[in-house]
Amino acid sequence: xxxxTVADFQKNVDACVGVDDAVVFDDETNLETAFIDLGLDSxxxxxxxxxxxxxxxxxIPDEDIDNLKTLSAVLKYVExxxxxxx
Numbered sequence: 001x002x003x004x005t006v007a008d009f010q011k012n013v014d015a016c017v018g019v020d021d022a023v024v025f026d027d028e029t030n031l032e033t034a035f036i037d038l039g040l041d042s043x044x045x046x047x048x049x050x051x052x053x054x055x056x057x058x059x060i061p062d063e064d065i066d067n068l069k070t071l072s073a074v075l076k077y078v079e080x081x082x083x084x085x086x
Contacts, residue, residue, distance in 0.1 A: 004056070004078040009048075009071060012055060013040070016047040031072040052078075058085070 010025045017023075023030065023038040030038060035045050049065045058081060060068075068074050 002082055004075065004082060006071065006075070008055070009052075009074060012048050012051040015051055017044050025071055031075075032070050034069045035071075036069075056081070 006025050006027050013023060013025070017040070023035075023040060025031075036042075040048070046065065049060050049068075053060050056078065060077075060081075064077065068077055
């Protein structure tokens with residue numbers, strides 16, 4: 001059974017914006033802060049979600065991406081999608 005973690009999300013962010021410029025996510029910080037407030041513009045967010053789709057093996061509709069503004073929301077969303085696939 002696959003689990004999606006903060007580290008999985010961090011890996012995708014690092015690949016899109018570079019480790020030197022990346023926002024650092026961990027289990028205790030930045031979970032409820034909007035991506036835009038963390039310095040990830042809309043283009044970076046879409047790049048991250050494109051990589052997530054490849055990594056996870058399922059599409060994430062644009063309307064869902066538009067509503068996923070925080071890491072907490074992404075974690076809940078992905079876990080829900082993974083649960084549906086089981």
